Amino acid sequence: MKKIKVYFHTLGCKVNQYDTQLMIENLLLDERFEITREMDKADVFVVNTCVVTEKAEKESKKLIRKFSSKGKVVVTGCLPEKEFPSYSNIPYLKLRDEKNIRNVILSLFGESESSLSYRENITRFYGRTRAFVKVQEGCDRFCSYCIVAYLRGKPRSRNPEEILREIRNLISNGYREIVLTGTQIGLYGYGEDKNLASLIREILKIPSDFRIRISSINPEFIDNSLIEVMKEERVCPHLNLSLQSGSDRILRLMRRQYTIAEFLEKVERFKREIKNATVTTDIIVGFPGEEEEDFKSKLEAVRKAGFIRVHIFPYSKRKGALAANFKNEVPENVIKERERILNEVVREVVKNEIGKFLGKRLIVLNEKAKSGYTENYIRVKLDKPVKMNQFYIVYLQSLKNSVVYGKIEKEFSYSSIEKGGETSKCPQLKEEKEKTSIA
Structure with missing residues (x-):
């Protein structure tokens, strides 16, 4: 028989991306399936949805409608857990039922069920x-x-x-x-x-x-x-620690389990005890009841923590969440202005923090021919194309328009650690200061 070509579209978090991979591998155990990256060649579309924000939920629903006009659709992820009556004519799988993906798709084409067991990894x-x-x-x-x-x-x-x-x-x-x-x-x-x-x-x-x-x-x-x-x-040596707010009052309303002082102490200790450590974060702007003083505290926390990247989210009311019933909603125009101000502060903080690593040698895993990420999650544009999926010791030379440029010195292997080789956390990897620049 002709193979069933399946196209996956995944929204949201890394957990969703993992779940998609698990579904793909289980489909491929059955020779009746083929995975395609070309929409126009797909027989069925699997949309792995996200509803963490209103924007993500709208995007999920938009894609379901789009793919429904092209062919058969199966919906997975968090949307079926939240609500699904409006899509009752479309097959869906709740999170703990995704192992049934093979048989759900096969039923759409009148094929017999698969007798193969479900792989768990x-x-x-x-x-x-x-x-x-x-x-x-x-x-x-x-x-x-x-x-x-x-x-x-x-x-x-x-x-x-x-x-x-x-x-x-x-x-x-x-x-x-x-x-x-x-x-x-x-x-x-x-x-x-x-x-x-x-x-x-x-x-x-x-x-x-x-x-x-x-x-x-x-x-x-x-x-x-x-x-x-x-x-x-x-x-x-990198952590993404979710800050969300710089105000203890707002953190209590959010039901977060730390104070700003505790957050900053964790960041300071992490950076103090672990060489080349960096921190990224997530911040919500416009949580109900957020006053100007709360926002100023947020800016101050960002400056003190010294993040190398900040994911900024406007508050999104989620039906079923406790805060959906909170009063004192922040006007949309105020949220947008606070986002603008926060972005300006973040740009300066990120520039200063990444600037501290110029003149250092870090270990880059290249994900493209001329770019990759250091161990502490700085994206670096390399001075020449190299083979993919290889570690390199890279000298960070300059920062221009938010892009870090680095010079490849040599290949690196973590296997050399036991043999006394050079690593970014060992003193053998000298930090000789050559000419560096920030623009």
Whole structure:
């Protein structure tokens, strides 16, 4: 028979991207399926949706309508968990039912059900040089602006052996950077005798030329054990710590579990104890009740923390979230003006923070012929094309119009660490100051 060509479109977080990869690999176990990146060749479209913001939800629904005009559609992700009566004529899979993806698609074409078992781990990451590995699912924080905890369920962690097996497979298939992710990754080991730090130590026992990156994590989970394991050479010295607000009053309304002082102390310790450490963050502008003084506190927190990147989100009311019932909504024009001001401050802070790394040698994993990311998550444009998916020691020369330029010095291997080789956290990697510039 003619193979069923499936086109995937994924919106939202790294967890969604992981779930898409898992569905792709399970489809390909059945010879009746083929994955395509060309929309006009697809027989069926799978939309893995996101509803974390109103904008993301609208985009998800827009894509469903668009693909419905082109052919058959199956909807997965968070939208089916939130609501789906308006799309009752379109097949959908709730989050825990995605393992049925094969049979749902086969039924659309009158094909017999698949008798193959469902694979629970991935072996590669379609179209990417970095591989995301989901280590846990679910959240119990219930931040007042967020509905994810209601949709994704209670925290539950994957078995360490299953995770290690998956990572070994990914490494054997050539992946050099493993990004650990989850709905709330700091809750890994929730209710069990393990945590994120102990998992990372087990991963580090795998002898190979790769490094580990931690995805977004809440500040309250940055403890002694995590700081200590992040001192290891193969753990990237970068964290995305979600700030959300610079006001303790607003943080309480958001039901965040830290104060600004605690947040800044975590950032300061991380940067002090781990060489070349950097921090990125997420900030909400215009949360209900946000006054001018709260906004000024936010600007001050950004300046003090010294982020290298900030994701700015205008507040998005989510039906079902506690804050949806809050009064004192901030006018849209005020939100836009605060976004503009915050962006200006962020640009200066980012410029200053990245400028501190000019004249240093860092380890870049190139994801394109002439660009890649350092271990501390600075994107660098390289001075010459090199082979893909390789580590290089790169001298950071200049910063122009928000672009960092670097000079490749030589290839690098994390496998050389045990042999006394040069690394960015070791003093052997000299930081000789050559001519650098910021523009």
